[in-house]
Amino acid sequence: MKKTHIILLVGIAALIAGLLAYSSDFSTYDTVSSAKQKEGKYVHLIARLDKTRPVEYDPIKNPNYLAFYAIDSLGGQTKVVYHNSKPADLEKSERIVMKGKMQAGHFECNDIMLKCPSKYKDDKQQLEKTVTEQTAN
Amino acid sequence: MIFEGEHLFPGQLGHFFVILSFVASLLATVFYFSASRQQDLLLKKEWLRYARIAFGIQVLGVISIFSIIFYLCSNHFYEYMYVYKHASKELEPKYLLACIWEGQEGSFLLWTIWHSVIGSILIFRSKEWEAPVMTVVSLAQFFLLAMLLGIYVFDVRLGNSPFTLTRNEINAPIFSQPNYLSFLKDGMGLNVLLRNYWMVIHPPVLFLGFASTIVPFAYAYAGMQTKRYGDWIKPVLPWALFTAAVLGVGIMMGGKWAYESLNFGGYWAWDPVENASLVPWFLMIAGLHTMLIYKATGHSLRASYLFAILVFVFILYSTFLTRTGVLGDTSVHSFTEAGKAINVMIGLFVLSFTLPSLGLLIRNYNRIPTIHKEENTNSREFWMYIGSLVFFLTSMFIIAKTSVPVYNKVFGTSIAPPEDVEFSYNKIIVLVAIIIGLLTAITQYLKYKTTDRRYLLKKMVLPTIATIIITAILFTVYPFEYRKQGAGFLGAIYVAAFAAIYAVIANAMYIFIVLKGKLVNAGGSIAHAGFALMIVGMLISSGNKEVISSSMVNGINLAVGKDPMTKKEDNPLENLTLIRHLPTRLSSYEVTYLKDSSNHEKGRKFYELKFQKKDINTHEVSEEFTLAPDVYMMKDNNMSSNPDTKSYLSKDIFTYISYALNENNEDTTQFQEKEIGIGDTAFYSAGYMILDTVKTNPLTDRYHSKPGEVALMAELTIVGQDSSRTKAYPLIQVDALGATNLDDTLYAQNTYTRFIGIGKDEKKFRIGIKKSDSLIDFVTVKAYVFPYINLVWLGLIVMALGIISSMIRRGNYNKVQSAVILVLAGIGLFYMFLLAN
Numbered sequence: 001m002k003k004t005h006i007i008l009l010v011g012i013a014a015l016i017a018g019l020l021a022y023s024s025d026f027s028t029y030d031t032v033s034s035a036k037q038k039e040g041k042y043v044h045l046i047a048r049l050d051k052t053r054p055v056e057y058d059p060i061k062n063p064n065y066l067a068f069y070a071i072d073s074l075g076g077q078t079k080v081v082y083h084n085s086k087p088a089d090l091e092k093s094e095r096i097v098m099k100g101k102m103q104a105g106h107f108e109c110n111d112i113m114l115k116c117p118s119k120y121k122d123d124k125q126q127l128e129k130t131v132t133e134q135t136a137n
Numbered sequence: 138m139i140f141e142g143e144h145l146f147p148g149q150l151g152h153f154f155v156i157l158s159f160v161a162s163l164l165a166t167v168f169y170f171s172a173s174r175q176q177d178l179l180l181k182k183e184w185l186r187y188a189r190i191a192f193g194i195q196v197l198g199v200i201s202i203f204s205i206i207f208y209l210c211s212n213h214f215y216e217y218m219y220v221y222k223h224a225s226k227e228l229e230p231k232y233l234l235a236c237i238w239e240g241q242e243g244s245f246l247l248w249t250i251w252h253s254v255i256g257s258i259l260i261f262r263s264k265e266w267e268a269p270v271m272t273v274v275s276l277a278q279f280f281l282l283a284m285l286l287g288i289y290v291f292d293v294r295l296g297n298s299p300f301t302l303t304r305n306e307i308n309a310p311i312f313s314q315p316n317y318l319s320f321l322k323d324g325m326g327l328n329v330l331l332r333n334y335w336m337v338i339h340p341p342v343l344f345l346g347f348a349s350t351i352v353p354f355a356y357a358y359a360g361m362q363t364k365r366y367g368d369w370i371k372p373v374l375p376w377a378l379f380t381a382a383v384l385g386v387g388i389m390m391g392g393k394w395a396y397e398s399l400n401f402g403g404y405w406a407w408d409p410v411e412n413a414s415l416v417p418w419f420l421m422i423a424g425l426h427t428m429l430i431y432k433a434t435g436h437s438l439r440a441s442y443l444f445a446i447l448v449f450v451f452i453l454y455s456t457f458l459t460r461t462g463v464l465g466d467t468s469v470h471s472f473t474e475a476g477k478a479i480n481v482m483i484g485l486f487v488l489s490f491t492l493p494s495l496g497l498l499i500r501n502y503n504r505i506p507t508i509h510k511e512e513n514t515n516s517r518e519f520w521m522y523i524g525s526l527v528f529f530l531t532s533m534f535i536i537a538k539t540s541v542p543v544y545n546k547v548f549g550t551s552i553a554p555p556e557d558v559e560f561s562y563n564k565i566i567v568l569v570a571i572i573i574g575l576l577t578a579i580t581q582y583l584k585y586k587t588t589d590r591r592y593l594l595k596k597m598v599l600p601t602i603a604t605i606i607i608t609a610i611l612f613t614v615y616p617f618e619y620r621k622q623g624a625g626f627l628g629a630i631y632v633a634a635f636a637a638i639y640a641v642i643a644n645a646m647y648i649f650i651v652l653k654g655k656l657v658n659a660g661g662s663i664a665h666a667g668f669a670l671m672i673v674g675m676l677i678s679s680g681n682k683e684v685i686s687s688s689m690v691n692g693i694n695l696a697v698g699k700d701p702m703t704k705k706e707d708n709p710l711e712n713l714t715l716i717r718h719l720p721t722r723l724s725s726y727e728v729t730y731l732k733d734s735s736n737h738e739k740g741r742k743f744y745e746l747k748f749q750k751k752d753i754n755t756h757e758v759s760e761e762f763t764l765a766p767d768v769y770m771m772k773d774n775n776m777s778s779n780p781d782t783k784s785y786l787s788k789d790i791f792t793y794i795s796y797a798l799n800e801n802n803e804d805t806t807q808f809q810e811k812e813i814g815i816g817d818t819a820f821y822s823a824g825y826m827i828l829d830t831v832k833t834n835p836l837t838d839r840y841h842s843k844p845g846e847v848a849l850m851a852e853l854t855i856v857g858q859d860s861s862r863t864k865a866y867p868l869i870q871v872d873a874l875g876a877t878n879l880d881d882t883l884y885a886q887n888t889y890t891r892f893i894g895i896g897k898d899e900k901k902f903r904i905g906i907k908k909s910d911s912l913i914d915f916v917t918v919k920a921y922v923f924p925y926i927n928l929v930w931l932g933l934i935v936m937a938l939g940i941i942s943s944m945i946r947r948g949n950y951n952k953v954q955s956a957v958i959l960v961l962a963g964i965g966l967f968y969m970f971l972l973a974n
Contacts, residue, residue, distance in 0.1 A: 002511050004522055011530045018534055018565050025555030029545075044553035059796045063712045063917040085712050085795040085917060099556065127222070128309050135311040135320035 027099070032076025035102045045098045045107060047072040049090060057086045070096065070107070079106040087112050140304070142318040143216045144209075148300040151205040152287075155298060158198025158249075159282040165191035165275035173268035173362060185268060189260060192275060195282075196253040202285070203246055206237055206299055215321045218306045219243070219299040225326025235336040236327045238344075241460060241479075242285055242299040247341060249281045251348035259352070266372060269359035270352070277351055280486040284479060293478050329741075329769035333779070335394035338969065343391065343414065346384030347452050350417055352376040353424060354449035357442050358494065361501045367438055370428050373445070377425045378944035380448070382937045384418045386966065389933045393970060396791075396926075398779045403679065404929065407562045409464045412539040413455030419532035420448045423525040430518045433585045435508050437522055442505060444529070446494045451536065453487040464542050515590070517583040524576045531569045538562070560622055567629045570672055574636025577665045578604075578643035582651070596650055600643040607642065608635050619680040634676045640669030660943030667935030674928025685724035685790075686713040686920040712795050715746070717914040718883070726750055730916055731763075743767045744794055744916050748783070766793045766918070788924040796917035808889070808905030812896040823888070823908040824857040826865075831902060837866065846872040851892050851904060855883065867892040867904070930970040938963055 030043040047070035049055070056067040066082040068090070080098060090096075093114040100109035168188030175181040209217050210224040211233050223236035223243070237243040256274045263270050287298025303321070304312040311317045327336070353373050360369035391411065392404035405411060424444030427437040458464055461480040512519040538561070541552050555561045582588075582596050617630050644666035648659045656663075715721050715730040722728075731745040743765040750760040764781040780793035811819035811826075818827050829852040837850070848870040855863045868879040869892040880891045891905035941962050945955040 003514065004512065004519070004526075007523055008526055011526055015530045015534050019537055021565075025557075025561050027553040027555055029551040029553045042556045059714065059917050060915070063714055063796050085919075099553075128307050130325065131303075131307055131309040131311060131321070134322075135309070135317070 031074050032070070032072045032078045032107075033074065035107065036076075036078070039102045042099070042101055045070070045072070045078075045100070045109075046095065047076075047078075047098070048095055049093060050077065051091070055086075055090065059085070067106075070098070078102070080109050081106050082109045082112060084110075087114060090114065138313075138315055140216075140318065141316045143302075144212075144214050145216075145302075147205050147209060147214075148217060148302070151202055151209075151300040152298060154198045154201040154205070155282065155285050155287075155300070158195045158202070159279070159286060161191045161195035161198060162275050162278040162282055164188075165195055166272060166279055169268050169272040169275055173272055173359075181268070188268070188271065188275075192256060192260070192271065195275070195278060196257060199246070199249050199253050199278075199282075202299075203237070203250055206243065206246070207233065210236055213324065215324050216302055216304070216318055217299075218301045218303045221303045221321070221324045223324070223327060225324040227323075228326055231334070231337050232327050232332060235331065235340075238340045239327055239331060239336075240299075242297050244340065244344065245281050245284045246299070247344045248348055249278055251345050252278050252281070252351065255348055255352065263372065266356065266359050266363075266369065269362040270355040273355035273358050274351055277490070280482075280489065284482060284486075295478060296482065297479060332769070333394060333398045334973070335390060335397070339387065339390040339394055342383060343387030346380060346387040347414075347417075349376065349380040349383060350421065350449045350452045353380065353421070353445035354490075354494070357445035358497070360442070361497050364504070366501070366505050367431065367435075370431050370438075370441060374425075374428055374432070375944045375948035377421060377428060377445075378940050378947065381418070381421050381425055382940040382944065384414070384421065385940070386933065386937050388414050388418060389930075390969070393930065396923075397782070403682070403923075404926075405675075407559050409539045409542075410455075410459050412535050413451075413458050416532040416536045416539075417448050417451045417455065419528045419535075420444050420451060423528040423532075424448060426521045426525045426528075430521050434512075434516075434518045435506075436512060436518050437525075439502065439505050439507060440522070440525065442498055444525070446498060450487075450491045450494070451532075453490055454536070457483050457487050458539070458543070463546060513587045515583065515588045515593075517580055517585050517588070520576055520580040520583060524573065524580065527569060527572050527576070531566070534565060535562070564622070564626060564629075567626070567633050570633040570676075571629070571636045574633060574640045574669060574672065577640040577669055578636070581644060581647050581662060581665065597643070599650065600639070600646045603646070604635070604639040604642045608638050611638070615677075615681075617676075617680045618683075630676055630680050634673060634680075637669045637672040637676065641666050641673060644669065656942075657946065660939050660941075660946060662939070663942065664936050664939030667932050667937070667939050669932070670935060671929050671932030674925055674930075674932050678923045678926040678929060681924045683922050684711045684919070685922055686711055686792075686918055687723075712917045712919050714796075714915055714917045716887075720749075723748075723918075723920055724922075728918075730914075733914075733916075741767055741769050746792065746918065748790075764790075764792050768794050784927070786927065788922055789926050790920060791923055792918055792920040794916050795919045808891055808893070808907045810893060811904050811906065812898075812901045813904060814898075814901045817901075819904070819906075821906045821908070824855065826856065826890075826904070826906060827854045828852070828902065828904065829854055835868070837868075846870055849892060849895075849902075851890075851902060853890055853904065855886065855888055855890070855906075857886055857888075861886070863888075865890040869894060927971065934963075934966045934970055937966055 027042050027044055030038070030045055032045065032047065035043050035045050050069035050071045053069040057065070063085050064083050066084065066086045068080055069077060070080050071077050082098075090112075095114075097113040098107065098109045099111040099113075100107055102108070165188050168184050168191055172181050172184035172188055175184055206219065209220050211230075213220065213224060213226055215221045215224075219240060219242060223239045224233070228236065238247045252274055256271060256278075259270055259274065260267060284296045285298055286296035287301060288295050304317065311320055314320075353376060356369040356373040356376070360366050388411070389404075391414075395406070396404035421444075424441060424447075427440040427444060430437040431441055461483055512522065541554070544550060545552055578600070579597070582593055584592075612631065612634075617627060617634070619627055619630060644662045647662045648654060648656070652659055652662070713721065713723060713728075715728060717730050717732070720727045720729045726748045727750075729747045729749075731747050733742050733744050735742055744767065746764045746766070748760075748762050748764060749758050751758055762783055764783055766781040767779050769779075778794045780791055782792070783790040809821050811821070813819045813828050815828055815830055818825055832850045832852070834848050835850040848868055850866055850868040853865040853867070855865055857863070863883050863886055865881045865883055865888070867881045867890040870877045870879065876894065878891050878893070880889055882889050886908075888906065888908050893903040893905050895901075896903050938959065942955075942959060945958055950958065
């Protein structure tokens with residue numbers, strides 16, 4: 001066996017070890033109800049903004065406190081608290097991926113990802129709405 | 138129905154060119170393929186002639202398509218869907234190009250344009266390799282142009298044409314009216330997040346890098362097709378170097394863009410889209426080195442084949458990842474799903490290149506010549522090969538992690554990224570940096586075949602000692618402070634920094650110790666030194682990056698006098714709210730939000746922040762500068778923020794608006810009217826005021842008197858409840874049309890004064906005063922310090938210039954050409970990365 005082959009094998013072993021080490025860091029995508037069952041565990045929650053309830057954000061009082069309600073596709077609801085400034089486009093978003101933990105009856109979120117606004121353009125329904133609004137007046 | 142005002146001809150012409158170039162690319166593929174199989178030289182020449190004509194028509198077609206789209210966008214013909222979606226009237230001319238490549242169709246088109254340019258160069262320069270190489274390029278064009286077809290086959294639309302009409306794509310009541318165009322006054326325009334000069338320059342350069350990866354792939358195919366298994370390496374080397382330089386620069390342009398404007402909080406976030414373009418670059422670097430080994434020693438030919446093929450395969454795979462919507466939830470900037478049909482087409486494109494090329498490699502594997510004698514461990518080729526393997530394995534690690542959403546789709550799992558995505562990469566990559574740094578430092582000093590131990594030691598002594606001294610000084614004077622991930626990681630950062638600095642010094646000294654200062658041959662060493670310098674910059678700027686804004690400084694509310702020293706050591710609240718005109722402490726600066734201003738772009742606002750550094754005792758201002766981070770306001774209270782950066786040689790102060798009021802809320806509080814004479818005092822709800830004097834036609838910068846006008850200005854001293862004293866200067870101006878009030882606002886006190894008029898008693902004046910809570914004007918900012926970030930950009934520039942000079946040497950350019958290429962590339966890179974913005 002050549003030395004390069006041995007090193008290649010060692011390298012592949014290291015690669016697999018690296019990926020296995022990674023798998024222990026993995027989180028999961030969850031719904032509100034499954035996240036509630038794993039209270040305190042770090043998960044990804046996929047939901048949308050509940051537009052019927054108010055978004056609580058008063059930057060004068062505290063620019064690092066945002067609270068709102070989220071609904072997932074199964075209808076599960078939860079309050080979300082985000083200790084950071086309000087992301088742009090929150091109200092516009094259709095889908096929110098939130099990273100964090102369920103605790104004390106609400107979802108303590110430390111990262112929010114919105115469905116990117118560039119994508120709205122490719123969304124037919126959104127386009128129809130835009131055109132209709134634009135041409136109405 | 139006949140619609141009014143539509144311009145249908147250019148669209149029909151464009152659609153014709155799409156079909157023409159699509160058919161031409163198919164013919165070119167067939168002709169080139171026939172030429173490559175033909176043994177009879179005369180017939181081969183004939184096929185080649187046809188193939189070139191077909192390819193030429195395809196090139197003209199693609200250029201025409203691009204020109205027509207540009208014409209439609211610049212004329213704002215909103216009857217076209219693409220124009221409606223991507224252009225708008227207020228767009229600056231430079232963004233007209235950018236709106237072409239904002240969408241799927243336009244970016245595919247950009248790719249075909251670069252393939253056309255590269256193909257045309259190959260026709261002139263690839264000589265006997267033309268037929269097989271161009272077969273591959275033409276086939277790629279065939280697939281890319283298919284994405285633009287937009288023809289229906291049994292109810293399925295193949296590809297998305299950029300020339301579809303808005304009224305056919307969208308259902309809205311307006312389109313039942315013949316004059317609908319007169320209502321469709323403006324397009325949606327370029328996404329505000331993308332309005333940045335990098336959007337003009339980054340996609341073309343990155344796509345040139347993408348497009349150029351087809352050349353090594355095509356040559357590898359040509360090597361197997363012609364059975365001249367080793368001959369393709371020499372002509373492909375300049376191309377491989379070209380790809381390494383352009384793709385590397387293109388990727389880092391994206392990094393600079395992310396750093397400057399998208400407030401990702403840095404230039405690299407291990408985002409899937411970034412990874413997808415980094416992986417082919419790593420593979421190209423691996424392939425480049427195995428090709429060099431083959432050229433010098435005859436080893437590593439099979440690996441060169443594999444890497445040349447994989448580079449392009451992973452470009453295709455990255456296209457698949459970013460354009461089919463499969464990344465959806467994990468990436469902030471991939472395209473969305475553009476429909477099932479196009480996803481299937483992209484999938485077919487990927488498979489049609491991946492499977493046959495790998496199949497061909499497996500079939501030819503045993504015929505590819507190889508040397509059975511093993512490389513010596515003291516030879517250069519052995520360690521270069523190890524370096525290539527490390528790059529290869531690292532790229533596999535990155536792509537395996539990036540592909541998690543694909544496994545989720547295929548296996549129905551719900552694996553999500555870990556809590557700290559960046560660290561999950563960094564902890565592995567820092568080890569890679571150590572290995573690559575050491576290999577880069579030492580391998581150059583080894584000779585091909587075998588190296589004398591004493592020779593090596595003698596040459597390495599000086600660089601090694603120099604590195605030890607320099608790092609020892611650096612680590613004492615400027616230690617790393619990155620303790621977030623524990624001592625192990627901090628230690629790894631130190632070792633990686635040592636390895637990278639070693640690589641910089643060893644490669645720089647190699648030019649003098651071994652090459653005796655001959656820069657013509659020093660391309661490799663320069664590129665290595667640049668690469669290592671970039672790593673050093675990354676380690677320092679990320680390792681010692683810090684957030685300097687803190688909301689604890691003013692506790693947000695207006696209460697003054699809070700001691701900034703009481704703020705906690707570990708502060709999670711990293712946003713600082715600045716009340717207009719109220720100086721607030723931000724790290725060692727005193728920052729004042731002066732004013733907001735707009736420019737001609739709709740919804741864009743600049744916030745002027747004055748930074749002052751004052752001496753603690755004397756309060757003398759030792760440094761002063763103004764930053765103007767800006768924000769795009771959208772209709773529904775949402776915003777997109779662009780940072781502004783103060784660059785020092787050693788660090789960047791990076792500031793952006795994290796929240797701003799969208800509009801000034803109408804204030805409903807009424808002025809309290811006081812009638813007072815000069816020298817009199819009047820109380821109001823939050824203190825009292827003194828009318829010091831009243832001036833007629835005053836000279837101030839707020840007011841410039843015109844003939845026929847009379848202006849009166851009151852000078853007031855406002856004394857607040859906290860017995861602070863501030864001056865206010867409300868003004869009233871009277872002309873033939875009536876009186877105008879020019880109120881004076883004390884933002885810091887949130888107090889508003891108005892000169893209402895003259896009292897019944899002519900010695901008295903009517904002054905309005907009010908204090909309001911709703912009118913506070915403020916912004917919330919976040920600020921970082923990135924130390925030595927310029928090393929990253931400088932390293933990149935040095936690396937690119939090193940690679941380019943190697944390319945020039947291997948491409949046999951004459952002295953004048955070489956000088957022109959180097960000077961242009963150098964000026965361009967320096968301007969873009971270090972001077973612009």
